[in-house]
Amino acid sequence: MSSDSARVDSQKAPEPVGLYPHARRVGNLLFLSGVGPRERGTKKIPGVELDAEGNIVSYDIEAQCHSVFRNVRYILEDAGASWDKLVDVTVYLTDMKKDFPTFNRLWAEYFKDNPPCRTTLEINRLPTPIAIELKCIATIGGE
Numbered sequence: 001m002s003s004d005s006a007r008v009d010s011q012k013a014p015e016p017v018g019l020y021p022h023a024r025r026v027g028n029l030l031f032l033s034g035v036g037p038r039e040r041g042t043k044k045i046p047g048v049e050l051d052a053e054g055n056i057v058s059y060d061i062e063a064q065c066h067s068v069f070r071n072v073r074y075i076l077e078d079a080g081a082s083w084d085k086l087v088d089v090t091v092y093l094t095d096m097k098k099d100f101p102t103f104n105r106l107w108a109e110y111f112k113d114n115p116p117c118r119t120t121l122e123i124n125r126l127p128t129p130i131a132i133e134l135k136c137i138a139t140i141g142g143e
């Protein structure tokens, strides 16, 4: 890995599910790895009911949205950035038709009238049994 970026490992966000940091800083930009609605130190996913094989039986998208926004905030804060420094967010939903209206409403509540750029995509499956994952870029420092 190039040494001209600094690794960020959050102590509050959920543990990565593979070999990647929570974020990397390059100059005054902060690139976050994709993060979902999980809780650090537990396999529990807010609002999700799983069967014995770990397949999703049901989930509450509102609980997942609150959780994933909280995790993004944790990573930003542990990196020395903040929520209002987000500039670009890619949103992955596993069920656009069902979950987009709720997600879109909560997004507006979290960002009020100064939101970052956003791209929302539907994908078939995420690496963990979650319904939403965010990929974020923020600015940091240099002010």
Ligand SMILES: N/C(=C\C=C\C(=O)O)C(=O)O
Pocket (backbone or CB within 6 Å): 014, 017, 018, 033, 034, 035, 036, 037, 038, 127, 128, 130, 133
């Ligand atoms: N970023 C990745 C997974 C994140 C999953 C989660 O936070 O639940 C990845 O595998 O690249």
